[in-house]
Amino acid sequence: MEETKQTKLDLNNLKAGGFIKERGKNLFTVRLRVPGGRMSVSRLKKIAEVAEKFGGEFVHLSVRQSIELININFKDFDAVVEELGEKQQKVASCGARVRVPVACGGCEYNPNGLVDTQKSALEVDEKLFGTPTGHHKFKVAFAGCPFDCPKSSTNDVGFSGAIEPTLDKATCISCGLCVKSCVPKALVIGENNKPVLIAEKCIWCGDCVKVCPTEAWSVKKKGYTVRIGGKWGRNPLVGTLFATFLPEDKAVDFIAAVLEWYKLKAEGLGRIRLGDTIIKEGADELLNHLRSQFPQYVVTETIAPQIIQTQVGTH
Amino acid sequence: MQTIDLRGISCPTNFVKAKLALEDLDDGTAANILLDDGEPVKNVPRSLKADGHKLLGLKQSDEGHYILEIQKVEE
Numbered sequence: 001m002e003e004t005k006q007t008k009l010d011l012n013n014l015k016a017g018g019f020i021k022e023r024g025k026n027l028f029t030v031r032l033r034v035p036g037g038r039m040s041v042s043r044l045k046k047i048a049e050v051a052e053k054f055g056g057e058f059v060h061l062s063v064r065q066s067i068e069l070i071n072i073n074f075k076d077f078d079a080v081v082e083e084l085g086e087k088q089q090k091v092a093s094c095g096a097r098v099r100v101p102v103a104c105g106g107c108e109y110n111p112n113g114l115v116d117t118q119k120s121a122l123e124v125d126e127k128l129f130g131t132p133t134g135h136h137k138f139k140v141a142f143a144g145c146p147f148d149c150p151k152s153s154t155n156d157v158g159f160s161g162a163i164e165p166t167l168d169k170a171t172c173i174s175c176g177l178c179v180k181s182c183v184p185k186a187l188v189i190g191e192n193n194k195p196v197l198i199a200e201k202c203i204w205c206g207d208c209v210k211v212c213p214t215e216a217w218s219v220k221k222k223g224y225t226v227r228i229g230g231k232w233g234r235n236p237l238v239g240t241l242f243a244t245f246l247p248e249d250k251a252v253d254f255i256a257a258v259l260e261w262y263k264l265k266a267e268g269l270g271r272i273r274l275g276d277t278i279i280k281e282g283a284d285e286l287l288n289h290l291r292s293q294f295p296q297y298v299v300t301e302t303i304a305p306q307i308i309q310t311q312v313g314t315h
Numbered sequence: 316m317q318t319i320d321l322r323g324i325s326c327p328t329n330f331v332k333a334k335l336a337l338e339d340l341d342d343g344t345a346a347n348i349l350l351d352d353g354e355p356v357k358n359v360p361r362s363l364k365a366d367g368h369k370l371l372g373l374k375q376s377d378e379g380h381y382i383l384e385i386q387k388v389e390e
């Protein structure tokens with residue numbers, strides 16, 4: 001008892017959250033900040049040391065790429081934060097804030113990757129992590145290509161890498177590989193066995209560019225396809241298209257503009273996610289707001305986030 | 316011309332087998348690689364291209380599989 005009274009904690013450490021109450025008395029989970037899921041081997045070793053010293057038998061890998069230290073006594077918070085090394089390994093967030101962005105490996109070593117998702121995740125983490133939204137949590141994800149392994153469109157703002165292909169007919173040797181590789185069947189064989197692009201079917205995956213033996217296909221435009229308003233949980237929504245070929249270095253500003261709108265429009269609506277705010281206010285409201293700042297990239301029209309009927313619980 | 320038959324072998328084993336078979340060829344030699352329709356014909360050619368080899372053409376055989384003509388390029 002005596003000891004409990006004397007416990008002093010630096011409450012600043014708890015500000016952004018990331019310390020989550022467990023079942024056991026005095027025990028907490030400490031969620032670590034791992035933007036994009038990238039963890040250096042040396043840091044991993046350090047985390048293992050800290051987990052061994054202060055935590056339980058195991059750590060937990062969260063679905064959003066975090067490492068969570070389990071069974072941490074709240075009295076050890078300061079020591080855990082200090083030993084992790086405040087510079088190298090920060091604690092993550094919870095609550096109504098911008099969360100740690102997730103990302104796939106992207107283009108660095110994944111052959112499908114078209115953009116540097118890791119770089120984007122780090123930038124967003126650095127500039128926007130922990131920003132209070134005033135309403136609810138706010139999640140961001142980056143996928144390196146339209147295959148979208150990180151399920152970006154179930155995030156408040158989801159980015160997936162894209163390229164627009166262009167053909168130099170003279171260089172084409174009519175091998176047919178691109179037509180065979182194009183899964184959405186956006187390519188058909190035309191005159192002289194050269195491919196013809198049906199633009200509206202193209203998902204901008206770049207497979208044609210990657211397979212073409214003569215570089216007849218090349219990249220005309222590159223950037224992110226941006227979907228907004230997704231979420232999972234009790235009443236899932238899939239985000240819808242708001243921008244195309246957004247340059248990688250504009251991702252942070254774009255998210256900031258979405259946040260600005262969300263903070264304002266969700267005022268007075270209670271604990272509401274971005275997607276539901278868009279459904280209430282109308283997708284055009286947000287589209288117009290974004291168009292004023294990103295005219296070249298915002299799409300001409302869109303639809304509200306799409307409701308997924310999960311069939312359990314009528315509302 | 317040498318034929319490397321990768322029919323009935325799934326990804327990525329077919330690509331690894333192709334790599335091993337190409338190791339035995341001299342630089343600049345052409346070979347025919349037989350691939351099943353579906354994933355193999357979508358994946359193997361582009362992986363071989365990424366390894367630096369030259370893709371020369373693709374034909375579908377009467378039996379339905381694909382014949383990829385390739386030239387070995389030593390790194």
Ligand code: SF4
Pocket residue numbers: 104105106107110112113114143144145146147148149150
């Ligand atoms: S989204 Fe694309 S780049 Fe990212 S892991 Fe999936 S296939 Fe690879």
Ligand code: SF4
Pocket residue numbers: 163165181182183184185186187197201202203204205206207208209
């Ligand atoms: S980018 Fe993808 S979808 Fe578009 S034409 Fe090329 S292979 Fe087909």
Ligand code: SF4
Pocket residue numbers: 171172173174175176177178179193194195211212213214215216217
């Ligand atoms: S893969 Fe390249 S060379 Fe072959 S048909 Fe397509 S554009 Fe022409």
